[in-house]
Amino acid sequence: MQNGTTNGTEYFDLKDMPHIIKALDRNQKLQPDILHLIGNTPLVKLNKIPKQEGLECDMYAKCEYLNPGGSVKDRIAYRMVLDAEEKCILKPGKSVIIEPTSGNTGIGLALAAAVKGYRCIIVLPEKMSDEKVNTLMALGAEIVRTPTEAASHDPDSNLMVARRLTKEIPDAVMLDQYNNVCNPLAHYDGTAEEILWSLDDDVDMVVIGAGTCGTVSGIGHKIKERCPKCIIVGVDPFGSILAEPEEINKSDVQMYEVEGIGYDFLPKVLDRKIIDRWVKTADKESLNMSRRLIREEGLLCGGSSGAVMWAATQAAKSLKAGQKCVVILPDNIRNYMTKFISDQWMEARGFKPVIKHDKLPWWNVVLTKNMIQPITCISHKSTTHEALEALKKSAAPVLSIVDDEGGICGVFTADNARKRLANMAASTSEDLSQFIVKKYYTVDVTQAPALGLVSRMLDISPFVVIVESVYSTRKPIGVLTSEDLLQLITDKSLNLNCS
Template sequence: MASTHHWNGVLDSALDAVGETPLIRLDRIRDAEGLKCNLLGKAEFFSVGGSVKDRIAKRMLEQAEKNGILIPGQSVVIEPTSGNTGIGLALACAIKGYKCIITLPAKMSLEKEVLLRSLGAEVVRTPTEAAHDSPDSLIGVAERLKEQIPGGVILDQYSNPNNPLAHYYTTYGEIAYALKTSNLRRKSISALIAGAGTGGTITGLARAVRDSEKDGAARATIVAVDPVGSILGGGDVGMYQVEGIGYDFFPAVLDPKPPLIDEWIKTNDDEAFAACKRIIRQEGLAVGGSSGSALAGALKFLKSEEGKAIAEDPTANVVVVFPDGVRNYMSKEWFLKQEEGSRDAELHDTIRGIIGRDLDDPYLKKKAAADAKANGASDSAKPNGVHATAA
């Protein structure tokens, strides 16, 4: 169990700033939803690399060194990833001196790629639509690179037991310590909600929770959240925009069934992105899209028959894991676009009246540029660039 709330003294490197993230009350959302329970967000973007995946990257790499799998000066770390595990590994490799190659699906944000390259990693984009067992998928390309690059090592977050163990030993301990040292009436977890990608987070946390219950603690409800288009929580394979959760296969580290995980809840892109923006606007937490998925799933659970008793209990502690921050997604269309009613219209008009012009809107500027480019391409395809007119 974590013994501190934050860091003490001077750290030796950025790797010592992995984890130790805060557990934060989400009272404004709780009250708006009419909930009586304590709604608590585990804000993983406070970790040095910006996500929950820093934890598994550090543990997988360090354990591989201890076991002689990684050899300084010789090994090349290769990893297929949605981006965040890659960032954690690239950060660790930069500090420890390993070369790093990341295979990354095309749909993942430009911000992730730019950061990976800044950390010294080579990035290979792969087709988003490629099935996991295709030679062109992020996994297939990584395997090909490993076979042909001397010293190539795939730490493999999908099957590496150190993935869930990182959360068993660190993430859960921090949550337990935060509750134990809080002024909340109850000191235990009533419900824990987290998205599932590789499954390491939800599996590691669930195992730690279940082991704590062997000491006589009341049983917590564990809820996994999965996007529509992923098969982890049921349903057919399909396309979705939210990054970092869901898959078209079952990773080996995921333990998806009771008694570990009690319930799976599906969320769609619209729900995820709306909830993400709500967390930012109402709670001031700059979270990413998969955090919106987690909150949307949590609210669905708390409003269900299974979750109603927890929702109405003022002593119940509901922990929702927020995996990463929005700075990885700021160029994404879903984030740039502002929904109607999301700004203070009266204040907006006042400012416009004072400065004598409309305020810049990055979404509208991007849309105008895209429209102009499309119109230009359309014009150039016509004789002399003249628009066709009706007869």
């Protein structure tokens, strides 16, 4: 072959370079479609975190986030579709797949639906990331969002809305991951077999996040059959009732940020008998551990992976040198690019200390009431028309919506109202509750927040609402935008030394 030149220089002599050639997997030369690549995920040794945590055992990560759709749930989605096709419940080109999910089962189903040609409608709570929604839409799924706070039996919950839509839409089928045996079966036949094969049927502990509980129940059953000594650890966030004993957890009810694990009901696919130990997890430890898995082990995983790994660092203390602990990493970083991967997002929630800026004299100055702009408050009983009128008269881009005690229960913004009217064909004659924004940033003056924190919040939000806690009521007292903060830090009379 003739040696060509690029920009007048000889190209590298590739043939004569030192070569590193990995053994080729002769069974995987060609794949008929992407769905055939679901499963057979790698089991990877963890080298730094176990050592730093003083653990003696060997730890391995089952990288479920490397599935084609980015999560462990590809396995069950594909399995449920194949099973329903075999039973003629799903008819290609005719049936409509509808599923309530925290997103990843939806992505798995949307992936299968895209390849196989089904219409797919995914019903998921508002809490779930926009990244998941965008992935679902890119796969051609239709999205219905439901309020995060709706309990599972509430008519507005994603479960109930999906059930109603399945009745209303012709040829709709809900595969129902909460009750479908294919959910644990996909892990019994697949994930667990792979773990046992990788470790020659010798494993001492497997640590698994609990959502529908298909993963923990399916893996648990197979591993106990083949390796009865193995301890199965279930991981459940504070705020969920999946872990036993329930009495303790009832007092825990609270909102948590980690997605995909925890529920307020017991799915049929959960088999508590198979779980030897439960570990409860909190957002801060979980999300910081996800960041460590990414930074220190190079595993580009999601938030529940951190919860599982944190739980494993607690549970595996009982294991000795030479014993083997497997942690399941359910989904990937893609779902959380604007969430825990963002430092500002972590700092705004108090999951990470606010970045230091010693050279900025205003950064650590405490926000006081004289620094804030007034915010207009409207009652939660107002109409949407009244809210729009109040917003027109307001200098700030946001109104606070207050309950009968004067506590903030949400905000009304032009941006959200426009989005609802434009993208969801909503009408201003609808109730104000349809226009309320529940995800927004606040700082509480009673906690002496620094201007630096406000600035970090403004990096990711157009405004920050200032509240003052009076007993348990959070009263809105003002607002700050980037423009307001800029005026403040350049205002000579305040002597913050910025001009």
